[in-house]
Amino acid sequence: MAVVGCEGIDCTLDNVVALNVGLYDSSTGAAIALSDTLTVTAAGTDSVIYNRGVNTSKLQLPMSYWGDADTLCLRVYGKDYAFEDVITIRKTNTVHYESPDCATTMFHTIEGVTWVSALKTIDSVVVCKPSVNYEKKENIRIYYHTADSDQ
Amino acid sequence: MRRRRTSGYITILLIVINSLGARAQESDTVRTALRDIEQALVKPKANLVSGVSVRADLLGLFMYAAGSRFSNMECGAKLSFRDKYFPLVELGIGRGKREGQDNDNAFETTAPFFRVGMDYNFGKPTSMNRILGGVRYGWSVFNYDFTCPTFTDPVWGTTKPLALESQDGSAHWLEFVVGLQTKLVSFLHLGWDIRFKARMKQKTSDYGQPWYIPGYGRNSGTMWGGTVNLVFDIETKWTKKDKHKTASK
Numbered sequence: 463m464a465v466v467g468c469e470g471i472d473c474t475l476d477n478v479v480a481l482n483v484g485l486y487d488s489s490t491g492a493a494i495a496l497s498d499t500l501t502v503t504a505a506g507t508d509s510v511i512y513n514r515g516v517n518t519s520k521l522q523l524p525m526s527y528w529g530d531a532d533t534l535c536l537r538v539y540g541k542d543y544a545f546e547d548v549i550t551i552r553k554t555n556t557v558h559y560e561s562p563d564c565a566t567t568m569f570h571t572i573e574g575v576t577w578v579s580a581l582k583t584i585d586s587v588v589v590c591k592p593s594v595n596y597e598k599k600e601n602i603r604i605y606y607h608t609a610d611s612d613q
Numbered sequence: 614m615r616r617r618r619t620s621g622y623i624t625i626l627l628i629v630i631n632s633l634g635a636r637a638q639e640s641d642t643v644r645t646a647l648r649d650i651e652q653a654l655v656k657p658k659a660n661l662v663s664g665v666s667v668r669a670d671l672l673g674l675f676m677y678a679a680g681s682r683f684s685n686m687e688c689g690a691k692l693s694f695r696d697k698y699f700p701l702v703e704l705g706i707g708r709g710k711r712e713g714q715d716n717d718n719a720f721e722t723t724a725p726f727f728r729v730g731m732d733y734n735f736g737k738p739t740s741m742n743r744i745l746g747g748v749r750y751g752w753s754v755f756n757y758d759f760t761c762p763t764f765t766d767p768v769w770g771t772t773k774p775l776a777l778e779s780q781d782g783s784a785h786w787l788e789f790v791v792g793l794q795t796k797l798v799s800f801l802h803l804g805w806d807i808r809f810k811a812r813m814k815q816k817t818s819d820y821g822q823p824w825y826i827p828g829y830g831r832n833s834g835t836m837w838g839g840t841v842n843l844v845f846d847i848e849t850k851w852t853k854k855d856k857h858k859t860a861s862k
Contacts, residue, residue, distance in 0.1 A: 472833070504768075504769075506769055507768055507769045507770065509768050511768065524767075524768045526766060526768070526769045526771075527764075527766035527769065527771060527773075528766065528769075528771055528773060529769070556819060556820065557764075557775060557777065557820045557821075558820060558821060559718065559759055559761075559820060559821035560821055560822075561713075561718075561720075561824050562711045562712060562713040562716075562718040562719060562720045562759075562824055563713050563714050563715070563716075563718070564713075564718075565716065566716070566718055566761050566764055566775065568766075
């Protein structure tokens, strides 16, 4: 038997599942902010998942619920130039629920990352925390060649 | 003070009747009178094993019939030692069924649960009423379903029905109980109790924890509960009647 009374709904308030990306300088290893405009799109969806960010140093990107890999196009453009890098993230997906009243969502585990950088703007991509869940910890780091590192 | 004076009167009365009894060469009449007086004086004391009782929870059945989101239908049995200590077992079937308020999520489980424990009667032994306090250790091993037919990726737009069925779960918990029980007629008693429950350990699936634990209630670290019981209480005879046998010899 149970006491009949008020019934609260205990859902996690900060319930956004996102891939947390940090941008870094390949030569110094320091965090950087891209002074150019950055837009991120993903294969398989028309949605722009990050739109026209300026001075971007961190990104929070959604991941697909069912795909085994997400392909992200990072387009950087300035006044008279533009370049595009492609990062592919292989992953597994795990359903996560808390209560019938709370939104059901998907957690992910990153298994590996590959990238294509035509202009060699990306030096490397490193997975630092494979679990993508409610925690806002950095999952991957993108190391860019910057003007400073090219000198 | 008044009780002491009364005891004195009764003692004098006993002596008088006893001497009368001797004069009458222990006639049956006097013997019967002695027995009646002694019966009035001797404080009733329960036997070591002074009874056994079984109970059924009416509230759980009512909640089930009323279509409550969860209900614990349970019964129990306990032994009575001197009408003070009551080692007991409880078992039942717990049923939980819940649909999300703003989505298509649904949770469901039906499983047995068990409890063992002890009650202590803070009231007078052999009285018609019992004031009970006790503790229980409960556990349940169960399967639970979680479904969402319209599980949709908000960015990629893909919808796939979610059907996580027969996920393994188990839970262990403690209950601290206070309650009252009173005699209605003959061996029929009515009782109720309030329970504070504390979950000790649970095993859940990788996808999520159950919304409801059979026998415990809504799944949270602590929980309140209670029962309303119809009790069939069979008592053994009180010790004082044994003393009559001794007196009559």
